[in-house]
Amino acid sequence: MNTSNELQNEPNPLSTGRALTQLVIAMVRTGVVGYGGGPSIIPLVRHEAVVRYRWISDDEFAEILALANTLPGPIATKMAAYLGYRLKGMLGAVIGILAHILPTTLAMVLLLGILMRLSGEKAVKGMIAAVNPVIVAMLAGMTYDFARKSYKGLGKWIALLCGVVAFVLLEIVHVPTAIVVLLYLAYGAGHLFLVSWVRSRMRKTKGDA
Incomplete structure (x- = not known):
């Protein structure tokens, strides 16, 4: 089990061959193991990019x-x-996408008939139902890590307020997710600028004194 300290390590510089090999392995693994759509794959991608390969x-x-x-x-x-793209430019971007979608696409084409026949079986339904709690736990773990970082960066009350406002906008007002993300990005930029400005003024005041 990797510790939280490993999440803070700096990314590793890699040779082209090794980087592309790692990229293919990671993307194939997330594409094949991931189940339940994009949100369920995010913790898997995070594990590969941040924890496993850094x-x-x-x-x-x-x-x-x-x-x-x-x-x-x-x-x-x-x-x-x-x-x-981050690892090896456009070549890396193309290989990353292909490695992620190609294995599952081929599997779906080859196994579509079998999947259609077994989709109504109780055993298959039970297997799918058993996977769902695992997905929830993975998403919950990632959410906890992000919440912990928000708590350390913004403070308890501001982080809590941001979470409540985001919940209201998304679940009650039904504001599109992209707009909420853009609003919080704008807030984060403004918050960072304000904190930097206040610290700069404080240092200047102490220097004048």
Whole structure:
């Protein structure tokens, strides 16, 4: 089991061959193991990129995830494309997308008849039902990590307020997710600018004194 300290390690520089090999293995693994759509794959991608191979930091993953949510298209392919591009440019982006979607696409084409026949079987339904709690637990774990970082960065009350406001906007007012993400990105930029400005003024005041 990896510790939280491993999540804070700096990304590793890699040779082209090794980077592409790791990328293919990671994207095939997330594409094949992932079940339940984009949100369920996010913790798997995070584990590969942050914990296992340390291509990026945990904070950068959160920023990438926020930006990816504002763009159209499946979240998993956007993450695969970015990680590949981050590692080895356009070649990496293409390989990342293909490695993520190609194995499952081929499997669906080859096994479609079998899946259609077994989809109504009790055993298959039981297997699918057993997977759902695992997905919930993985998403909950990732949410906890992000919430903990928000608590440390913003403070308890501001982090709690941001969470409540986001819940109201998404679940009660039904504001589109992309708009909520953009609003919070704008708030984060403003918050960072304000904190930097206040600290700069304080340092200047102490220097004058």
